Amino acid sequence: MTSTMLRPPAVRPPAAGRPGLRHRAERLWTASPLTWIGLVIGVFLSLFPFYWMIVIASRTNDAANSWPPPFLPGGKLGENIQRVLDNGDANIITGLANSFLVSGTITVATVFFGSLAGFAFAKLRFRGKNALLLIILASMMIPIQLGVLPLYILMAKLEWLNTMPSVTVPFLIGGFGIFMMRQYAEQAVPNELIEAARVDGCSTWRIYWHVVVPALRPAAAVLGLLTFMEQWNQFFWPFVVLADPANPTVQISLRSLNTAYFADNSQIFAGTLIATLPLFVVFVLFGRQIIGGIMEGAVKS
């Protein structure tokens, strides 16, 4: 198993390494021109909004509101980004820092608690396991909207309003992380290894740390990436509890930018660019793992 792809080696790219296949069957997997056209259109539609974001973010606002719309980038990108960074209402630098802090904390906690609980559900026997697992599955279905009012009152009582714990603590561990780690642990951690460790007198915690953690590392990386992306993009709940424009997450900065300077599209788009950039870097560096994780999750469930 490589660290780039989560998938066990059972599934290979189609037809690879299968010499001696009949010509006809071989032809089955070749791409027709139609396939290529479809893919190219798909890629174009998928990437165009990113391109357009750069176009608008690199032009003056007058050009952004002109007719016909502009299609080539201009030279104002640095200037627009500077304007966003200097913007006293959006506080986007604070927003970025807060988002890193919040998403990072949640990611670490999710991977840690998720692998711990996933290991327990996959490999340990205890009473009420199935019932507890069912609760975890059901919890994934509950929308945050359901309890938004009581949650708000709770945050107020804890004096967490407008602070980062209000958008961090409730999300430290979710059902998805546990479920994903359980699925992976079930196949990736051999029972024999656990038994052997027990015989050697390891405590459950030591088994987790020395046997399970190394085996779960690839899945943990993917869970971490997916969690970070999801948390970075949170909008609804921060929108409700972070009322102080001086202390936002980056998505709330964007919203402030939009309400305060809505006619200034070049500045707004420069803001979306800044807000998306960290995840773009993550995607460039770890895109293969992310895609592997998505595909892996699909086969599991």
Place this chain on the structure above:
Amino acid sequence: MSSLETTAPPGLDPSRSRRTARRTPSGFPWLTRLDLRLSPYLFVLPFFVIFAIFGVYPIFYTVWIALTDRSPLNATISFVGLDNFVELLTNDPQFWNAVWNTFGMFVLSTVPQLLLALMLANALNRRIRGQMFFRLAIAMPIITSTAVVALIFSMIYARDFGLANWLLDLVGVDPIDWRANRFASWFAISTMVDWRWVGYNALIYLAAMQSISKDMYEAAALDGASRRRQFWSITIPQLRPTIIFTLIISTIGGLQLFTEPLMFTSGSGALSGGSEGQFQTITMYLLEVMNTRFRWGYAGAVALVLFLLIASVSFVNYLLARRISSDK
């Protein structure tokens, strides 16, 4: 606890446990026993603590609120029984309008989304150069937040200087006021949802397609079945559980649709989703009732009905999924 102690930890041979106990460095056999019994619960505890405080407690509180006329504008709170639910279900056209919109946009976004994803996955399942490039490119929209998506597409669908209207103008169609017309607004919002999720679903389908045995296709090809035929009679049936899975995910997301329609309009009253509520979703209505009408009790009822809707649609999906996987 006592009942637990009389049960040997299942799966562990008692003799082995004893051996384990003997070789525990600490030399405290009771510690090992405690470890075996308690550790699993300790390991899953963090989730249940968080879930109890931030998941379960608010739900029960919401149930209680929904049975009252609580409002920040009322000095007193009185118990009204099921009045809120009765009004919601029998005498609230705006709520049903929101339900209609939510389901309409759900269908309008989900059906093309899954079809397009299937087609893309089918194309990616061919032998093509640059597999990884294509996968990365179509998956890239998932790095954007819904807020960013809404901002970009709101500008594409602007009435006066929008890209979409410019394209229509090129082919000689009159510009559309995307926020005025119900279907146009549904279409615009659905494209936002689809843009973000088609690639993601395509990857899921691709993974499932790759686990289908190649021999089936080869046999079918030998029998003279066309590619199209193979797609419909082999790929689709094999993919049914995966399709159900993506349907459930889309259901949960689709019925909670909020950020895209909210940020589709700007300015005051964005929660009302268009001049005639053309694209007001249930979540938007929930926040409108809560935050501009200040009927918190009633908002509690809306929240619960939304949850019941999601739960029952998901449950139907789940039943379907079980039925299909047991058929296999």
Place this chain on the structure above:
Amino acid sequence: MSVTSRRRFAAIALASVAVLATGTACGNDSESGDGPITLVVDVFGDQGFGYEELYKQYESEHPNVKIQERGKGLGLGDYNTRLTQQITAGAGAGDVVALEEGTIVQFYAQADKFVNLADHGANDLKSNFLPWKWEQGLTPDGKVLGLGTDIGSMAICYRSDLFKAANLPADREQVGALWPTWDDFIATGQKFVAADKKHKFVDSATNFYNVVLMQTAGAGSGHTYFDKNNQLVVGSNPDVKSAFDLTTKMISAGLSNHLKSFSNEWNAGFKNGTFAAIGCPAWMTGVIKGQAGDAFAGKWDVAKAPGTGGNWGGAFLGVPKSSKHPKEAAELVKFLTSAKSQAEAFKKVGNLPSSPQALSDPAVAEATNDYFSNAPVGKIFAAGASELKPVYLGPKNQAVRDAVENALRSVEQGKAADAAWQDAVKNGEAAGK
């Protein structure tokens, strides 16, 4: 658990606590002890309240006070939603909060969550405010919920360059003379759009409607959607119906640019200069200047409004009970709402003072606005401000207003006026329930 792994676990736990703790540190710390205290002031609106210089002055006079402002750039709807949650939850609101004219009524029922400013000597200041403004800040049982900052008053802001190009008079006296009544205003608009096919006459139906409604109600029933007993009268108040009808008449005359007020498109409309006139309370001058920008300096002007004058908008400052420094906060409110401060804010963002002393202060009364072709804004807006009758807005005013405005927008989008009126009443009644 072995010693090493336990230590490792402790390290992880410590690390996560540390991370969380730094998160907390980002929040507004509530100070205690003898050090300087921080007072948080919550305001709303594109331009804020224009208090920056005043804070500096206050801080230098009170070395133990630091002032932090939040909310500049926040729309009124968002602001009010948050404030309501914060007040109800009893936490999170600033030490001083702005209460808008249309929403202060909603907080009467929660007067126990606010400091009664009368306990801090506010009653001595009664004569510092226009009588009707003072009344609006009182709860029904006479507590002082907030002290007035500004009033809206009413005028018409117009593009003199476009008027001239359409062969209409451009001078503000003559322009004002064009429209003794709103019907004359519509007739003028028809002449304008006949001569100028590229621009619309007014920005939107809803802005026009609100100006007309506030004027009609001020001269008539004295209330809009709710009567003074908080009974919903959206369908039966003739003032609402007549403002609605006048607006649909304006729409069918083709005068509206169909821009939703306070929206993206609306702001783009200012930037691109797509309409020629807009109903203009004093605070709107700040909005226009901020949105239209330097490119339109000197092209805008201010004329008197049709009809009898009126008031739309304006705000108050109050102190929530959740403030840890109610005494200091109340002092700050008294300072910010003093005649001198109001005159200063007028200079900064155009908010018309609610204090008669400030209104007669030459700095206000003789003020001209260079952005608006040196129009004597002080004189235009202050005219008749003291004789105004206040309009009572009910506790759910904003919700009903949204419903009626939506109906008007549907007329702009092609719906028949009669059917839209049915919608307005039906949805307004649901919203105000």
